[in-house]
Amino acid sequence: MISEKMSVMVKNSSVTRAMFEEGKRLAAIYGKENVYDFSLGNPSVAPPASVKEAVVDIITNEDTTFLHGYMNNSGYEDVREKIADKLNKVHQTSFHSENIIMTVGAAGGLNVILKTLLNPGEEVVVFAPFFGEYRNYADNYDGKLVVISPDKETFLPNLKELEEKLTSSAKAVIINTPNNPTGVVYSEETIKELSKVLEKKQQEFGTSIYLISDEPYRELVYGDVFVPYVTKYYRNTIVGYSYSKSLSLPGERIGYLVIPSEVDEYEEIFAAAGVATRILGFVNAPSMIQRVVASCLDSEVDVSVYNENRELLYNSLTEYGYSCAKPQGAFYLFVKTLEEDDKAFCERAKKYNILVVPGSAFGCPGYCRIAYCVGKSTIEGALPGFRKLYEEYREEPAGRCR
Amino acid sequence: MISEKMSVMVKNSSVTRAMFEEGKRLAAIYGKENVYDFSLGNPSVAPPASVKEAVVDIITNEDTTFLHGYMNNSGYEDVREKIADKLNKVHQTSFHSENIIMTVGAAGGLNVILKTLLNPGEEVVVFAPFFGEYRNYADNYDGKLVVISPDKETFLPNLKELEEKLTSSAKAVIINTPNNPTGVVYSEETIKELSKVLEKKQQEFGTSIYLISDEPYRELVYGDVFVPYVTKYYRNTIVGYSYSKSLSLPGERIGYLVIPSEVDEYEEIFAAAGVATRILGFVNAPSMIQRVVASCLDSEVDVSVYNENRELLYNSLTEYGYSCAKPQGAFYLFVKTLEEDDKAFCERAKKYNILVVPGSAFGCPGYCRIAYCVGKSTIEGALPGFRKLYEEYREEPAGRCR
CATH class of the missing domain: 3.40.640.10 (Type I PLP-dependent aspartate aminotransferase-like (Major domain))
Structure with a gap:
């Protein structure tokens, strides 16, 4: 009974929702602190x-x-x-x-x-x-x-x-x-x-x-x-x-x-x-x-916190072998996925309790978005998983790692 | 360059805007306290x-x-x-x-x-x-x-x-x-x-x-x-x-x-x-x-203030000869205009610095809406004007008063 337009939009929204639900599911199993949710652009730095x-x-x-x-x-x-x-x-x-x-x-x-x-x-x-x-x-x-x-x-x-x-x-x-x-x-x-x-x-x-x-x-x-x-x-x-x-x-x-x-x-x-x-x-x-x-027109949040996250995440991921442009602003890293199918890559990342958004959600398949507006411990906790994920792809017979 | 739909809506909105501007114009001439603006449904009672x-x-x-x-x-x-x-x-x-x-x-x-x-x-x-x-x-x-x-x-x-x-x-x-x-x-x-x-x-x-x-x-x-x-x-x-x-x-x-x-x-x-x-x-x-x-789920504004306004306005207007149903709720009085053309009536009310909204704005011509979410002094100040307006219509050769 909902409108046809909304039916389409609800369907399209179900990816985000599914990721949200998946985060909750993983948190219930492994504990919230062991799930590394980089899917949301929700500021982590407190208001001034x-x-x-x-x-x-x-x-x-x-x-x-x-x-x-x-x-x-x-x-x-x-x-x-x-x-x-x-x-x-x-x-x-x-x-x-x-x-x-x-x-x-x-x-x-x-x-x-x-x-x-x-x-x-x-x-x-x-x-x-x-x-x-x-x-x-x-x-x-x-x-x-x-x-x-x-x-x-x-x-x-x-x-x-x-x-x-x-x-x-x-x-x-x-x-x-x-x-x-x-x-x-x-x-x-x-x-x-x-x-x-x-x-x-x-x-x-x-x-x-x-x-x-x-x-x-x-x-x-x-x-x-x-x-x-x-x-x-x-x-x-x-x-x-x-x-x-x-x-x-x-x-x-x-x-x-x-x-x-x-x-x-x-x-x-x-x-x-x-x-x-x-x-x-x-x-x-x-x-x-x-x-x-x-x-509060002269106030701003403490951007240095995001900057530290950016440096840590960018330096670590590129060191592991991931490929991405260093962001100059915002709080996202847009990383080339290790296989062309970005959705499959994001799915596989969940194995390490890592949640990231496929680039196709932004009209750019083959990439994923990592929102680093998170606590530092989330990044530190996720890094071993990112490394293993890279190694996994590299060691595949087809040598799929792009 | 604005959309066709919006062109129509801006045109339809111009009546409200014109009334707002008219209120400001009258206030500039006669002083704000001498303009009786009953056009807006903006609560006058403070939040609890x-x-x-x-x-x-x-x-x-x-x-x-x-x-x-x-x-x-x-x-x-x-x-x-x-x-x-x-x-x-x-x-x-x-x-x-x-x-x-x-x-x-x-x-x-x-x-x-x-x-x-x-x-x-x-x-x-x-x-x-x-x-x-x-x-x-x-x-x-x-x-x-x-x-x-x-x-x-x-x-x-x-x-x-x-x-x-x-x-x-x-x-x-x-x-x-x-x-x-x-x-x-x-x-x-x-x-x-x-x-x-x-x-x-x-x-x-x-x-x-x-x-x-x-x-x-x-x-x-x-x-x-x-x-x-x-x-x-x-x-x-x-x-x-x-x-x-x-x-x-x-x-x-x-x-x-x-x-x-x-x-x-x-x-x-x-x-x-x-x-x-x-x-x-x-x-x-x-x-x-x-x-x-x-x-604040157990709080409410002091409705007695609106009730006093309602009683004062309803009793006075009906005493003068106006015709309207006594409202049981909200803060509006829907009054029969003294001529069929409600817009003309509202226009004429401005002579007494009274601003009310034509019923046609609500799909019901022949009436006007008086929002009594105002200070008591606004009602008291407007009453002589409402009375004179009624008398004016009654004394017209055509005896137009409905």
Whole structure:
């Protein structure tokens, strides 16, 4: 009796669910501490202390009817103004409150902007490997997902193929940098080249192609890596942001969209995004936490913890013989699986109580994603298993190890 | 460049927006205290003190990584269990955690369940007058809204017309009791008769017709009014609930769906609703506030304040000559406008700085909705204007006063 669309989606979701159930099953047998679950992007680093302080301060001092009440569907104006100011300070932009819509996380924001933009059949272009939910978000509004195949050397966007595949029906292109699942950060050069392709195609078709930059991992970068602010390079850019990772608040569902004044049809889009926020049932981003994040704009989680995990895992796996690009950001390692069938590989890893996600879930078979937002002991506990798994493949008669 | 669907919705939303802007304009001229805004259903009574205490307690004592982290898309299991227990205690039901999905308010819940159920073209039946957003929620999933015309004597559901209009494409019927905009509460008798019609039609068509009971106003009733728990009368009932009104937390976006084990295809629906929560971009209901409401299940806002407003406004308006049914619940008065054109009436009320919403926004022209979730001074300040407005109409040559 459920809708046909949902039947398909439930079926597709069953892989994740099965993995979750498998984790529980293994934990019941071997003990939770002996199961190495790298399948979820759930931040392991605690929110900064400023979050707790802000909650206490705000609940103590602000009027509760105001604090828990409705506001403009786009969010509290002072919160949006503060966020705009912060962005301007960091990125030398010139946003104001009317460029910001507070959203129920980045996922909520992406749904709002796709609802705003998409007519049935219009195309949403993504670069493999990509966060699998993009497919569902586009489908929610009957958009057509166009997948650009991965550049397995660099995991940077394949711009040649983009140019070939962009049509006059292309309404949006989604990028995600730092990237889930690869951890790759697009350089300024890459963003400029991408912009050039989009500008050219806009002119050729006489259309507007919106570049949606999904940036929940913006602050999670290691070393001196520069993450360009995309609105400065391509006029029709809309940014989706979330505090899920930067403040470790994924459960709170708080983020925002940036809709710069210079995007084509800015006024229509900004007004429609506010309405979309309402009619999709979000109504507005949760109220108290809006005010909390506005008080914590200068805070960040301790990224050094993720960095230590990254170094340990990357160095160990490559030492064992695994092949993967060293991630510059986010908290994922995208590792070549030791046989072409990534699902079979992930299945086999379970033998060592290791749970990782097949690359095919991200449109990129032959790889797996290892989420290292876990305790250090999980990595240390899993390493012997990763080593044995490698040795197992190497010793096979067919010498299957890739 | 925005989607065609959104263009229509933005246009339809412009009435509300215009009213909001008009309120601001009048406030700028006459002072905020001299503008009587009855247009919004934004609770005026503060949340109970237990909410603040729970926030402080929870942020102080719970682990913040857990508190602000992801959980099952359906919500924290212990929270769902507590809510089920509370429902069972109050309504003698037998729910458990697997019947509850925490949602981003009732609006989020309705979207989740409609996404779960609706194939394009399937029908969603509503009884006029109805909360206007139902039209948008159904449209989000390409459902077809079927409107049953109002019974202007009682504002109870017109069951005869329901029986005539139900087809084999009917997937859902939405009721909302206590009702927005009328304040009417459906009696046990009414629910039983409604159930009979639905049972009969299910049998006739060999289909499942889900009765979605949208209940954000359940606790806002005056005197000894009994609000039947609908799952006990009709097997295929799904309840949408929100703490927006009962705890005055509308901005926090927290509520739940009840999907009883006995509904047809329960397992598919429950699983799909969890997936729908994720892919619509809610992901999960905001985390901390889930735990807060679970700590406040025995709390309620002080309904006596609304009751005083109701008495004052109802008694005064009917004394002046206005005609309306006395509401038993919610915080709205649905008043017959003094001319047939309800929009013209509402326009004219602005002369006295009174803002009310035309009944046509609820599919019921010839009436207007007065939201009395306002300070008492707003009502007192507006009464002379309401009186003069009535006199104006009465003295018109055409004697237009209805």
